[in-house]
Amino acid sequence: MSDTVIPLLKRFATISALTLLTACASLAPEERVEARIPAQWVAPLPHQGSIIALSEWWEDQGDPVLVELIRTAQEVSPTVSSALARVEALRAQQTAAEAKLLPSLNAQTGLRRGIALPGSALATRSDAGLQAAWELDWLGANRQALRAAGGRVEGSAAQWHEARVSVAAEVAQLYYSLRSCRRQAELLRQDAESRAQTARLLELSARAGWSASAEAATAQASAAQSRSRLTQQLAQCDIQIKGLVALTGLEESALRARLPADPGGETPTAPFAIASLPAQLVSQRPDVYAAEREVVWAAAQVGSAQAARLPRLSLDGSITAVRLANGGGSQDFTLWTLGPLALDLPIFDAGQRRAAVDSARSAYRDAVVAYRARVRQAVREVEEALVNLRASDERLNDTQLASLGYSRALAATSARHAQGMASLLELEDARRSAVAARTEVESLVLAQRLYWISLYRAAGGGFTPGQPGADASTRADSPR
Secondary structure, three states: OHHHHHHHHHHHHHHHHHHHHHHHHOOOOOOOOOOOOOOOOOOOOOOOOEOOOHHHHHHHOOOHHHHHHHHHHHHHOHHHHHHHHHHHHHHHHHHHHHHOOOOEEEEEEEEEEEOOOOOOOOEEEEEEEEEEEEEEOOOOHHHHHHHHHHHHHHHHHHHHHHHHHHHHHHHHHHHHHHHHHHHHHHHHHHHHHHHHHHHHHHHHHHHOOOOOHHHHHHHHHHHHHHHHHHHHHHHHHHHHHHHHHHHHOOOHHHHHHHOOOOOOOOOOOOOEOOOOOHHHHHOOOHHHHHHHHHHHHHHHHHHHHHHOOOOEEEEEEEEEEEEEEEOOEEEEEEEEEEEEEEEEOOOOOOOHHHHHHHHHHHHHHHHHHHHHHHHHHHHHHHHHHHHHHHHHHHHHHHHHHHHHHHHHHHHHHHHHHHOOOOOHHHHHHHHHHHHHHHHHHHHHHHHHHHHHHHHHHHOOOOOOOOOOOOOHHHOOOOOO
16 A cells, blocks of 8 residues: 555645745746837927936036035935945845745753752753754745845935935025025126215216206116115025035035135036937936835845745754763763754635735736836926926026127117216116026026036936945945
């Protein structure tokens, strides 16, 4: 009978193992999910952009003050620090998950003295040994846990990069806004001086009886209004300096000393080219990559929860060197064991493991939806930045022509007013139009630069999936 039973048991064991291995292979859902991405951009791409590494874009602006402020802000940013701490914590969890795939080995030693058996002599026993334990991951439960930990580490490294990019963009936006604010304040200062001079001359003329007192009063009111606008503009510049102080952690006096005393004219933005295929650009976004890694983590969590419902196999072993000493002498010998080879088979847990699987599947579906939404948002942000850039390019040319025309009109009206051929109201109207046009040009130049920064962020800020992520040694890297 044994000749019949033993082959049947072997066949049953083989079929059971194959069934379990097949179940193991399908524990986790699909890690790579499809997201609908347009085949090409709808908005026109910047035609003047050059192919440069976005991670070096700030250096290409030719402003060392900006580069230093960005680096300083990234070093003190709580957002960047939190992202880095998360990377380090998740790497520790990954190490712990990887350790579960390997055997554990512990050393033990002991010293005992007493009577082991009735009637025996008093004896001293000393021993030293090694104990090993290994969970045989035959169904892949620990491998799924390691896969989940790896996905979280990769995603957190991408979020660290995103935090650095966000800080860099925020500093640059404030820095360029401050420079623009100072240039606009200089325009208002020149306008205020011009109006004060006009008011002074008309006051003298009214006292001499050559001009109407109402005209002199209008000039005084115009000069006061111009001074008020200048004061408001200077206050706005101070507020932006306060913002840079908060971002960089520098003393305000030290920050003011670093800023150029003369804002001068704004240097053109160094443009860059972006990938012509949306799918290529979207894959370089750290937030999209992090969302994709979150799907990997969620899929592995489903696999890990499924594996918890299957049998677990473990093997223990030990070897111990023993010395037994009594009044009659001593004896040395070695003890060793191999086993037990234990099989842990879940039978009844009132639905706890099943509930864990359902919870993991729900989290997986949520991660897939979030990933696809993040892809759509990435495409939207790039499209919006491209539209804004194109519109600002077209508007800037027309606005510069308008400013030139209003400046010429102001010069002509000033000459006519000096000859008594134009009223003060005409002069003030021409001056307001000229100042407004120059202010609009400055605002558009700033807006265009901010749109480039938005496109820089939307294009991923130089993130490259698969490269080593956030490490403590990268804190002092070039700003991104």
